[in-house]
Amino acid sequence: MDVVSYGPLLVSQLLWQPRPGAHALTVICKATFNLEPVTSPLAAVQRPPWTNELQWDRHYEQMMEVAGDYAPFKRRADILVTGRAIPPPNNRLSTITASIAVGGFSKTIDVHVQQHWTVAALGPLAPTWPVRTALLGRHASTWNHANWNMHPLPDDIDGAFFNAASIDQQVAELTGQEAIVLENLHPRHPKLWTQLVRVVPQATVTRANGASQEMRLRCDTLTIDADDGLAMLTWRGVVLLEYPAEPGVIAVRAYVATSDSQIPAPTTAPDADYPATMAFPSVGATTTSLPFIPGPPQTPDIPEPVKTKSSWPPTRTTTSSDRPQTMALNIADAPAELKAVMPFQSDTPETRQMPTERLEIPDPEPPAIVAHMPFDVPPPPMVSSPPAAVHADVIVEKPPMIGPIPTLEPAVDKKPEVAQAKPIPTAPHKPISESPRSELTIEQHATIAAELAEGKTSRADVLRAHEISADDWTHDDRRWKDAIAKDEQRGKRALRDAHDAAYVARVEQFRGEISLEEVARILVGLERRNAREVLDELRIQRAALMPIVRLWTKRIATNMRLNDKAAELVREARRA
Incomplete structure (x- = not known):
């Protein structure tokens, strides 16, 4: 138009x-x-x-x-x-x-x-x-x-x-x-x-x-x-x-x-x-x-x-x-x-003539179906040696009759005996249950990450408390970060949301529940470019900034009452 x-x-x-x-x-x-x-x-x-x-x-x-x-x-x-x-x-x-x-x-x-x-x-x-x-x-x-x-x-x-x-x-x-x-x-x-x-x-x-x-x-x-x-x-x-x-x-x-x-x-x-x-x-x-x-x-x-x-x-x-x-x-x-x-x-429009009938385009003919070659059918067995020759001048006695001629049945080829190859010696298989690597859930990964970022306990003590080795933690940390990145590339946020929720929950166990008023102060700090100082005043680890922003932004966006309350608190934080 x-x-x-x-x-x-x-x-x-x-x-x-x-x-x-x-x-x-x-x-x-x-x-x-x-x-x-x-x-x-x-x-x-x-x-x-x-x-x-x-x-x-x-x-x-x-x-x-x-x-x-x-x-x-x-x-x-x-x-x-x-x-x-x-x-x-x-x-x-x-x-x-x-x-x-x-x-x-x-x-x-x-x-x-x-x-x-x-x-x-x-x-x-x-x-x-x-x-x-x-x-x-x-x-x-x-x-x-x-x-x-x-x-x-x-x-x-x-x-x-x-x-x-x-x-x-x-x-x-x-x-x-x-x-x-x-x-x-x-x-x-x-x-x-x-x-x-x-x-x-x-x-x-x-x-x-x-x-x-x-x-x-x-x-x-x-x-x-x-x-x-x-x-x-x-x-x-x-x-x-x-x-x-x-x-x-x-x-x-x-x-x-x-x-x-x-x-x-x-x-x-x-x-x-x-x-x-x-x-x-x-x-x-x-x-x-x-x-x-x-x-x-x-x-x-x-x-x-x-x-x-x-x-x-x-x-x-x-x-x-x-x-x-x-x-x-x-x-x-x-x-x-x-x-x-x-x-x-106009009575006789000269442009933008619209077609009165839909153009019918015939469906393309389906391609001919060709049967797959039977590559999985084994070829007939090869004869190993020619049969023995029969000489005409040799008289062979007729064998005696054993009994009545049996009813003819389909001949069944006897499978040739194949020599069994000796198995190649290998190292003894280690059961999966004996593997030292432990697979963490995304909530467990977020919890450990929050504890490491908090810095109240040494890295070795945190991993020991969760009964996980340093190598296993490195493996799981890389695995979950890659999984979250691939999930977001596909347009999904389930893993990211679950990680943020568990991360913030562990942070709140350290310093207490994060209130909407504190979130408003953090948002104002982002606008004023002093969010890190605000987090320090609130005794919240700096690594929790984006998990908190993402988690609370989603909550505010889906709740109009919370939205209005957040707007009021942000205005108060600006005047402070």
């Missing part, structure tokens, strides 16, 4: 497969605002949806500078901040605080001059970071971040993977009308209070047969660009497809609301005077909204747009690098182009 925007918003599309045999199209709309005191208007230059993700340097490999917008859906809404903090005028401190508040959400972090005032802790998490990859479960090691949408989405992954914000920066819903308060996150205003002007996007799906239906667009991302003083809202809508190349048009209109006006009801035909932006398919839409995307539909009882075209920012001339995969059109001046885009509106 073609996605066309009538108005200031730039749009894009993502074709993906929710399950085998099903195809869906996600429409992505993005609005850019200039952050100004009190009210932030639409920016004259609109940023397009990002097709990829930019990552910080190696010191911030878990954080991204810009999060890609190409997500099929988001269960919760993300609040992100990119760029760098701006110190107050005449600042002489090496550390400042940066904070953001959006509606009922707030977060404050410390920013250091040694880190060039980078606010990476407020930015998006890289999809390869363990906190996110743990949500993929057994598919983590085989997940292709470049072309995951070319294959059906596994039904056993956690959809929260597509949220780029950390847990404490996710909210249930975004309306775009929340009050925004920024401190040291704006290039001109040390402290800024503002509200984005109300923008209401509406989308209509029109199929080739003329049937049309409204598409619900949900706001699920707010991004603050601290370097440029911009804010961006992203809306997403999903429709199912009959097949990937299904023809049709999705028309997106956006209205800028004012306090004394009403949003007009959606219309199937847009105003021909509105400028249009068309998103070309990057990979490839039905009109049924997917049920797993929560949130109330956009209601039309909101303040209305400015009725004149002056509400739109002026159109600018762009290059391909500024506006990828889009182009500006004027509908009144270019009807022929739109006619080519929407052939079903």
Whole structure:
């Protein structure tokens, strides 16, 4: 399907497969605002949806500078901040605080001059970071971040993977009308209070047969660009497809609301005077909204747009690098182009003719079945010597009759006697039960590994307590590490999960149960790059860092109450 925007918003599309045999199209709309005191208007230059993700340097490999917008859906809404903090005028401190508040959400972090005032802790998490990859479960090691949408989405992954914000920066819903308060996150205003002007996007799906239906667009991302003083809202809508190349048009209109006006009801035909932006398919839409995307539909009882075209920012001339995969059109001046885009509106469409009958391809003839050669049938026995010759002049007496001629029966060849070869002398076989090598279970391996890492007892004493030799431990350690690696290569995590659970359980026997509050401190320590110091304060061995993160990330991701509690504790840990 073609996605066309009538108005200031730039749009894009993502074709993906929710399950085998099903195809869906996600429409992505993005609005850019200039952050100004009190009210932030639409920016004259609109940023397009990002097709990829930019990552910080190696010191911030878990954080991204810009999060890609190409997500099929988001269960919760993300609040992100990119760029760098701006110190107050005449600042002489090496550390400042940066904070953001959006509606009922707030977060404050410390920013250091040694880190060039980078606010990476407020930015998006890289999809390869363990906190996110743990949500993929057994598919983590085989997940292709470049072309995951070319294959059906596994039904056993956690959809929260597509949220780029950390847990404490996710909210249930975004309306775009929340009050925004920024401190040291704006290039001109040390402290800024503002509200984005109300923008209401509406989308209509029109199929080739003329049937049309409204598409619900949900706001699920707010991004603050601290370097440029911009804010961006992203809306997403999903429709199912009959097949990937299904023809049709999705028309997106956006209205800028004012306090004394009403949003007009959606219309199937847009105003021909509105400028249009068309998103070309990057990979490839039905009109049924997917049920797993929560949130109330956009209601039309909101303040209305400015009725004149002056509400739109002026159109600018762009290059391909500024506006990828889009182009500006004027509908009144270019009807022929739109006619080519929407052939079903013409009586005699010239392009995109769909076949009316399925092409029948005969099944290939089965290959001829040839019997296998009987290589396992032994050849007939060879005669060892010719029979003795009989001379005609020798008279041989007729043997006497022994008795009545017996009934003829099939002759049975007597097996030749084969001389038995003497067995080759070998070393006496050692029974398996006498082998000194013991096979440890993965839980036993994790327990011993945790005890060795704890360092309270010498290596020899630990192995002696478990009745295992040093050679046997080396063998089992290599065996289980290889097994876990091969298991993850096949997209499975059963061995890794079992190992983490047993490892953390043994660590807790040393220092007591690890609480959710302590996990929150560890997660904040990861973001601040001082996780080792946090572990030392909590009397937790450093080797237990990743087992704890993986184990608790899985628990938090599968329990929404635990998720909300963890987000609250992480916020408290940041303020501490």
